Amino acid sequence: MIVGRRDLIAGGVAGGATLLAGCDRVIEHPAARRILFMGEDMQRGLQRALVDRNALAPEFTPEQRSPFFRPNGTRDPGTPEYDALREGRFAEWRLQVDGLVARPLSLALTDLAAFPQRAQITRHDCVEGWSAIAKWQGPKLGDVLKAAGMRDGARYIVFTCADMYGGAPYYESIDLVDAFHPQTILAWALNDRFLPVMNGAPCRLRVERQLGYKHAKYLMRATAVASLAGIGKGRGGYWEDNVDYDWYAGI
Ligand SMILES: Nc1nc2c(c(=O)[nH]1)N[C@H]1C(S)=C(S)[C@@H](COP(=O)(O)O)O[C@H]1N2
Numbered sequence: 001m002i003v004g005r006r007d008l009i010a011g012g013v014a015g016g017a018t019l020l021a022g023c024d025r026v027i028e029h030p031a032a033r034r035i036l037f038m039g040e041d042m043q044r045g046l047q048r049a050l051v052d053r054n055a056l057a058p059e060f061t062p063e064q065r066s067p068f069f070r071p072n073g074t075r076d077p078g079t080p081e082y083d084a085l086r087e088g089r090f091a092e093w094r095l096q097v098d099g100l101v102a103r104p105l106s107l108a109l110t111d112l113a114a115f116p117q118r119a120q121i122t123r124h125d126c127v128e129g130w131s132a133i134a135k136w137q138g139p140k141l142g143d144v145l146k147a148a149g150m151r152d153g154a155r156y157i158v159f160t161c162a163d164m165y166g167g168a169p170y171y172e173s174i175d176l177v178d179a180f181h182p183q184t185i186l187a188w189a190l191n192d193r194f195l196p197v198m199n200g201a202p203c204r205l206r207v208e209r210q211l212g213y214k215h216a217k218y219l220m221r222a223t224a225v226a227s228l229a230g231i232g233k234g235r236g237g238y239w240e241d242n243v244d245y246d247w248y249a250g251i
């Protein structure tokens with residue numbers, strides 16, 4: 001039996017990082033560390049191979065929504081650039097879609113709203129042990145990528161965010177299976193309102209089959225790449241680079 005992330009969270013254990021955190025002394029040894037994380041990668045690889053990556057995350061009714069969707073991580077990027085965009089109610093904001101695409105795009109919120117919209121009421125699970133149910137709306141990332149046209153060799157989409165967290169730029173990445181998953185959207189609305197700043201205004205990723213840290217807020221750029229090497233520290237995301245979280249955080 002494969003224990004999913006949801007089971008781990010429901011049981012009060014917040015995934016691999018916490019499980020391993022109990023063995024600090026073993027982990028300090030480089031060889032032990034290598035073996036442990038190799039095991040971890042194999043386990044994740046196995047999970048990715050066995051789990052139906054196209055299955056849908058559960059969706060909920062409007063009544064099941066949480067009264068409040070708490071923020072986590074950055075609550076306000078607070079940079080001069082972001083402040084200026086916010087001041088102008090994000091009219092000047094553009095999402096750059098670039099990298100290994102045939103037609104790079106520069107999309108305003110009105111452009112995102114002109115795509116067919118998907119709305120979904122889903123549960124967000126943070127590794128820190130909290131969950132919240134909310135309605136998200138936006139175009140499917142897959143539709144936006146189709147508009148840009150994927151070029152041969154593209155394997156991942158890297159999301160660049162407007163904020164720094166703990167002094168490092170926040171970024172994330174997903175593979176094309178998740179990028180083209182029907183519930184993966186560029187959300188600009190939360191519970192039928194524009195995203196609040198604390199939840200990632202003006203636009204954030206929703207990648208519903210993965211844990212909260214993959215849901216990049218304050219999106220500025222979505223870049224199709226062949227490899228994650230050379231981006232950040234090369235592990236595919238802020239938490240992956242800095243805290244050993246798994247790149248694939250499937251639930
Ligand atoms: N740009 C950016 N995206 C981010 C974060 C962040 O700090 N900066 N935090 C992540 C984490 S750990 C979680 S649980 C969710 C929290 O989303 P929320 O603030 O809307 O609750 O956003 C994720 N995306």
Ligand SMILES: [Mo]
Binds near residue numbers: 072127
């Ligand atoms: Mo999180």
